[in-house]
Amino acid sequence: MFMTLTADSGADRAETWVERRRPALHPRRSWASPEPFVRRPTEHNSGEDVLGAMPWTRSASGYQRITVAIDVVVALAVVVAAAALGGAGWLTAGLLGLLATGTHVSFVAALRGYERHNLGDGPAEFQVVLRSAVVVAAVLMAVAFLTPVQVPREAVLVGLPALVTLACAGRYVHRRVLHASRARGQAMMRTIVVGSTVSVRDLVRDLGTAPHHGYLVIGTCLADVVDDEAAQVPLPTLGALSDIPQVVHDHAVQVVVVAGDALGGPALRRLSWALRRAGAELVVAPGLVEVAQERVTVHPTAGLSLLRLEIEPPRRRLMAKAVLDRVLGLVALVLLSPVIAAGALAVRLTSPGPAFYTQTRVGVDGREFRIWKLRSMYVDADRRRAELLDRSDRDGLMFKMAADPRITPVGRVLRRLSFDELPQFWNVVRGDMSLVGPRPPLREEVSAYHDAVHQRLNVKPGITGLWQVSGRSDLPWDESIRLDLRYVDNWSVTMDLMILWKTFRAVVGGAGAY
Template structure:
């Protein structure tokens, strides 16, 4: 099921009339003019090659080159080692390694995996590597069939999967370095936000909360600015809407974000012409909230640009999630059974009561189920909960205490490493829960939900989830709900795998656990 949104369509004469009559700070020039913009000397630029010399441009180019080099090194080395261990002759080993070292970057490049907006942020670059690895496996099999080259099956069955995993791991580490630089204000894209004051303020606030995306907002151009009265926005107002191309040139801006509905239709088209000459990218913030890229597609229809928004996940994705949950759940139970049994014995020997704790929770579509955990509290914990509500460290409906007196000494160790959650893999295998999803709530919590929070019950609850890997108990209730709703709207198998990886990292460090 899809929802279709129009991305704007207006009268060309009306847009041109508004463009000519809007207030301007600098000498007015038509956005459709073929003349280049005259860059005035400011502290932000110097000379015609200023944009190429800016630190963010150098960093972006270096990031691309290093990523290409990592892909080539990983592909060549991984395939060559697999061929060598499979018994291939030296010539075949060298040739296979060289071919794959060239082929993987070439395929990723053809899939647009090295473009700046696809790198350093989001799951796209990992997905491209995985798809390219499948084609590398096909290439190796074709070479083995069509040429005298010796290509042992170990190359396809072991070498290519190892290459895919290593390339993704290398990109992840490389991305962490990039995000660290962006958190220090480096390797950022100089950005201005244009539109009406209210819309611009919202976008500026949102971008400032996530510097790892790489947008450094240096100013705004407002549609509702008037002489001698500059509206209050979080960053400097550099001009009016008509001044956008000149501001881009003067302040060495690389990205222009259009917020709200101040520009649409032909006016937006004409702005794109001006920015092409000024050397900046155009980004439109359509006002959609918490929507992942995979859910949106553009369909040109009758001269309109229609945004089609996916509002229900396709059945194939739901089937893939179900298969992954059951398969990984069974594997986890088999591998972790000794750990669970040892922990259960420790619980049973150190405090009176059963080793396992059962509780009724609310699952998908509001259905009750019984959740299983290793008991980490004394037997009277449920009765004492009401006495401790006033001392809760959590806000909202979530009850949490950093130093909960109901927790046993062994229970503190289990909670520190999230071992008390391990029996929930049984709930995953049964189908009551998923590996990844919102936290399974109590019935009394659900009764206190307001309208939007009920959306958490649209998917199965999970052992881990987006809010758990984003701060766990350290997050306020409203932020936890926001992250849960983001997951419900945008979940995918790739997102689940990323959350599982981040969960492992959070468990090892113990972040937010008590």
Template sequence: MTVTADGVHRHTDDVDERRRPARQPRRSWASPQPFIRRVTPFNTPDALTSAWATVGKDYARTSALSDGMLALAVGALSLLPAHGLTLGVVLWASLGSIAFAGLVLVFGGYRPDHLGDGPGELQAVLRAGLALAASLMAVAYLLQLMVPRLAVVVGIPVLLVLALGQRHLHRTRLHRDRTAGAGMRRTLVVGDAASSARLVGDLVLAPHHGYLPVGVCLAERDRGALEGVPVLGGLADVVQVVADHAVETVVVSGSELSGDALRRLSWALGRAGAQLVVAPDIVEVSRPRLTVRPTAGLSLLEVEVGAPRHRLLVKSVLDRTFGFLLLMAASPVIGAAALAVATTSPGGAFYRQERVGLDGTTFTMWKLRSMYIDAEERRRALLEKSDRDGLMFKMREDPRVTRVGRILRRYSVDELPQLINVVLGDMSLVGPRPPLLSEVSQYADPVGRRLHVRPGVTGLWQVSGRADLSWDESVRLDLRYVDNWSVAMDLTILWKTGRAVVRGSGAY
């Protein structure tokens, strides 16, 4: 405890905190007035209208209205064959639409922090659909009502597809608007120069998340800008900068502010009307893996270090089921492509190769042959002409690829036989690509983490640029998937894979 010149008792750490470099008038963060109210070009009444809040309300309102209208239409069409167009059908369909939108609300589908978040919205809609199906069956059993099976078996799956499609279109429009600078949260980054520079760079590269860095407050002195963003003050200036620049979110990085200082900052930001976000010093960890554990007056952040068994079981069942259905649906395409390969170049239609799978086990991977039969011998002479850095060999104008093979590769038709590997359990629908034995032998320790899950027919880096990505970026995306995979993420990647294949982007 220390007594200041004005006779106020303050803890020593509070005094030390307020003695940090500052450009603005000093105010205690624990006081009733932690900042001086003054008018600047950023906090006039017109400027104070939060574009992010407005966009968020519009997004939630539009999504709820769309969910309700889709549920009403699907419910009515499901009941019409059995009951015809009656007042009862309209009432039941209306109740179903309200119930579906309400369940999406309960599962967080309209929360501001899920705004434009694909996996979060996907999970909320899917859970609402499953809960609605369970509720209909429970009501039918308890009240002895005849609920048409068509409404449950067909109606709800159709509703989910339409609701997710609507969300995708809306989210795409939102991301496009944010990339153009609309509907962004004015954000202040606080911390040391190194961690703040990394954070600002990440936020600038991902504008679709909605954070617009307008300034930085640093512990260091005499910095005019950081990563193109102005330095508006020191750590002691944070709350005053928030008031002067109409900041909506403060993101604290590094270890310069922690403990009681961070607690007092949260009090002051509450009075200034801004959110506080703390960026933990862990990377590539998604929200489902994090749990806050209140313990002994502390908020401990628990990180899930292994996938639960039930998730592994669900993934395996989905892989085998969807893999078999996709293989049956793709069989005519595979047959036609195999005939084209066999009749246009010497050699068999299919190509088998030893690849590395889960935990280093090997298996035989199937593909349609897209190269000439002497491709492996010619590969050694072409290694220096690879368009990719790192261990992966790729060429845009690979002379080993046949004329038919170029077409197959552009639309990933040559990969379809790998569905056989999925059905056999060697591969998954989604995961890192299966590497060659020669590549694995050169892996650095972190890269070997890719082998912790089954390799996939498609994966996160395939839908993020496919062959256009660098080796390091491909590895980073694969490791992100290995650490954070979920069923919702797999479904999202499969959806994006379909778009990438149709466009033929990044494939050669």
């Protein structure tokens, strides 16, 4: 959380006073008061200081320790093995392993890679491992250059790629275990959301759809404690804004999330003082929606903390995505050409018509191109589409049928395995498409777009995308569009790699494919 740390002026005190004079459920107390909290035993708080023994506190500490242990074991094992493979004696290999392990763990810690906020969610912990490996490589090369110690090339060329791969794999498995626990309601942070009724209601709904982030919302503190207003929020109203510190103490709350602009800067500052004594964290939801962390930077200006929002991706990111698309697209096309050839032969032998199907689609900035697919339908499929529109299994503009009569028997197998999409790697190599992006729409779909949906055309369409790995054909139209727009606004090379990995898992599992 960022806030302005300035002297508390008379205007600031007046603003805070007005905010705290709203209706309250508990006795008032200044948020800046050094007095201890009133001991009121509840089912969550026995009357003694129990915050340090909360389940998530123990779980978070254990998660941190296991993450450090993964890094230590992996770094030591792979560097020692790689050095020994390169001909170094076991003593030298052991020393190099200890040096690499110490450097790796220290650098990850320096980059805050072991802090609870950076573990179990988001790509940051994987990025830290990659950066640390670069530093370890530099240290080993410096040892080889500055000392008489012989550092085998295998320690760098084999050991470090193995370190990155195994450390990331270990963290990934560890994360999946944590997410499985959170799906069962375990290892969660007891949370209250505070603010106006509308902002609290929306934020509670959003947090409830993503339990893997670890926020268990147990109640709210509303700006105006009115029965009719509180009824709109599907959680208990535990108090008003002025009651927040006492509610935190009574209910053993670990995180307070302030929604919208219910509290101004001076009030937030004083609330942080009270929560510091109560042992809870303060999180502010500023009202930005579908904005990735990488797009936001904080700029201290005139005693304020200004959020700068990235509007256009930098040129280096565009170039990196283009290189990734062309290189991986060409490699995939070459490696998968036998599969494409076998699929084309099966299509040609089992139904009349060509093996490949082409269709005009709309790409980036509205430019049209010809998309290539293995033909999975009978040759009259386009003509029959109009007859079947009212039988679509999807809402909105996208037409999908789980039991589409136009699909051939071989085509059904190809679709189930997603093999019918493989020729689109040729579109990627040509530059018409990207590996990751929104699906390329038809002309008639684009003509029916409302204003916001046109943003899908700001990036190249992709073979796979965010909504495909979030449910594929099972998602409703509005949710698919929301995920596509999130990708358009927040895409990065790291996000593309994660989507490609999740696509592989979705294809293997066959979820939502028909």
